[in-house]
Amino acid sequence: MPEPMRFVVTGGPGAGKSTLLAALAARGHSTFAEAGRAILRLSDAVGSPAHAARSPRAYSEAMLLWDMRSWSEAGNGPAFFDRGVPDTIGYLRLIGHSVPPHMERAARAFRYSDPVFLAPPWRAIYATDSERRHAWDVAVATCACIRAVYEELGYRIVELPLSGIDERVGFVLDRAGAAGSPAR
Numbered sequence: 001m002p003e004p005m006r007f008v009v010t011g012g013p014g015a016g017k018s019t020l021l022a023a024l025a026a027r028g029h030s031t032f033a034e035a036g037r038a039i040l041r042l043s044d045a046v047g048s049p050a051h052a053a054r055s056p057r058a059y060s061e062a063m064l065l066w067d068m069r070s071w072s073e074a075g076n077g078p079a080f081f082d083r084g085v086p087d088t089i090g091y092l093r094l095i096g097h098s099v100p101p102h103m104e105r106a107a108r109a110f111r112y113s114d115p116v117f118l119a120p121p122w123r124a125i126y127a128t129d130s131e132r133r134h135a136w137d138v139a140v141a142t143c144a145c146i147r148a149v150y151e152e153l154g155y156r157i158v159e160l161p162l163s164g165i166d167e168r169v170g171f172v173l174d175r176a177g178a179a180g181s182p183a184r
Contacts, residue, residue, distance in 0.1 A: 005077030011119035012143030034082035035066035090146035
């Protein structure tokens with residue numbers, strides 16, 4: 001049986017990751033949404049402590065579980081993920097928290113395909129909203145932390161071009177070897 005094709009699109013906030021995943025989904029590819037925003041919305045809905053503002057540790061645990069579930073639900077692919085298991089480690093490092101050993105184990109066990117696609121900071125499209133309140137410098141620092149984690153885990157990183165969505169989709173599909181094979 002061939003190795004599953006699981007590709008991560010990662011980077012700092014506001015760099016076009018979710019837009020790229022939506023475009024891939026619109027073309028019939030299997031995609032998995034980012035954990036962070038969904039967890040914030042769900043936590044707010046029920047007053048859960050698993051929220052970045054209330055308990056960064058509980059929030060990071062929820063993100064980890066979400067991303068492990070997404071990874072487990074992906075078929076043989078190709079599947080594209082808006083962030084991955086290692087992103088939780090980058091988040092904790094960014095905010096100055098220690099990384100529990102089980103998160104390191106998870107990042108080694110739940111592997112993604114190479115390359116990992118990094119959406120670099122892109123000031124021209126960066127915007128804040130009700131959930132993304134990070135200043136530009138935090139977006140840049142987040143990207144650097146996440147890149148470092150993926151590099152430490154031995155992934156080959158490919159930066160997305162600062163270009164329109166159609167070019168970005170073509171770039172990802174070409175490098176993923178998935179141009180003509182959407183998952184159904």
